[in-house]
Amino acid sequence: MEVAWNTRYDTGIKLIDEQHQELFQIVDRLRRMVQQGADRIAVEALLQDLVACSERHFATEETYMQRFAYPDLAQHLSEHASMLTSLHELLAKFQESHQAMALMVPTFMEGWLKHHISDGDFGFVTYLKARNLA
Numbered sequence: 001m002e003v004a005w006n007t008r009y010d011t012g013i014k015l016i017d018e019q020h021q022e023l024f025q026i027v028d029r030l031r032r033m034v035q036q037g038a039d040r041i042a043v044e045a046l047l048q049d050l051v052a053c054s055e056r057h058f059a060t061e062e063t064y065m066q067r068f069a070y071p072d073l074a075q076h077l078s079e080h081a082s083m084l085t086s087l088h089e090l091l092a093k094f095q096e097s098h099q100a101m102a103l104m105v106p107t108f109m110e111g112w113l114k115h116h117i118s119d120g121d122f123g124f125v126t127y128l129k130a131r132n133l134a
């Protein structure tokens, strides 16, 4: 099944929504590549893109939250950090073992994105909007 962004994840902040959509697209592409048995080099390149894209996205959100003194900043930062730790661990496992591991990445990422956007990102976006900051 397609891993797709959905209007339910629409925060109303254009840059953040574009980055979320990009993350969903990479995860979807990754799942299809793995299922189609794409070669290891291609999968690995896309995994690296996923890490870079996640880091870029987190930096964007963290800049917003820091600039406007979001009170739950520490909690949100730790969710981003632990996701990157998990992603790096999955990447290392993929590199050292077999390609089947790669399917764990889209599965993990799909669940993480859906949960984090709904529970974490909406929290700071609501905070910014209530103060006319976004």
Ligand SMILES: [Fe+2]
Pocket (backbone or CB within 6 Å): 020, 057, 061, 117, 121
């Ligand atoms: Fe986000």
Ligand SMILES: [Fe+2]
Pocket (backbone or CB within 6 Å): 061, 076, 080, 116, 120, 121
């Ligand atoms: Fe976030």
